[in-house]
C-alpha cells in the first residue's frame with residue numbers, strides 16, 4: 001500500500017517535472033510547437049492603383065504570413081506608435097522620418113534599410129513574409145538580397161501585378177470618397193447611384209486633390225521609371241511572375257495563388 005502510494009506520488013512528480021520541462025522547451029523553442037511551418041517569402045510589385053495593398057492583405061490571410069508594408073511601417077514610426085525595436089540611439093534618426101514624410105521628401109536608402117532590417121528581425125517573419133513597398137530601386141533590391149542571403153533565407157517569388165497605364169489613370173483619377181463614411185467610389189468603374197452622393201449614408205463625395213489626372217500621370221511615370229529596372233532584375237533571377245491585375249479582387253487573388261503554387265510545386 002505504502003509502496004504503491006509512494007510510486008503514485010513519484011509518477012505525479014515525474015509528470016509535473018515533465019510538464020515543466022515541456023513548458024520550458026516550448027517557451028525556449030517556440031518554432032517546434034508551432035503548427036505553422038515556413039510558407040514563402042515574396043515581394044509584391046505593382047503601380048499605385050494596381051490593387052497591390054489589397055492583394056497583399058489577402059495573401060497574408062491565406063498563407064498566414066505577415067504583410068510587411070513599408071508605407072504602414074513609416075506611418076507607424078511617424079505617429080510614434082511603432083512596434084519596431086528602435087534603440088534610443090536610433091530614435092532621433094528615425095524621428096526625421098516624420099519630417100521627411102511631412103515635406104513629401106523621399107527617405108534615404110540607409111534609413112529605409114534600417115527600418116526594413118528591424119522589421120525582418122521580428123519573430124513572425126520566420127514563416128515567411130509578403131513585402132509591399134520595398135524594394136523600390138535596384139540598390140534596395142541588392143540590399144535585400146544580401147540581407148536574406150546572409151541568413152540563408154532566399155526569396156521564393158516576385159509577383160508583378162500588371163495593369164495598363166490608362167486603366168491605372170482611370171482607377172486613381174476617377175476616385176471619389178464619401179466625406180461622411182469614407183466609402184470609396186470610382187466615377188468610371190464603380191459610380192454611385194446618384195452622382196456626387198454616397199449610396200450608403202447620402203454624404204457628399206469629394207475628389208482628393210492629389211488624385212487629379214496630371215498629378216497621377218506624373219506619379220505613375222515616376223513609378224514606371226523606378227520599377228522597370230526592378231522587374232528586369234528579378235526576371236533575370238528567374239523569380240518574376242506576372243499577373244494580370246485587371247479584374248475583380250478575387251480573380252486577381254486566384255491568379256496570384258496559381259502563380260505562387262506553380263512555383264512551389
Ligand SMILES: [Zn+2]
Pocket residue numbers: 178179180181182183198199200201202203
Ligand atoms: Zn457615405
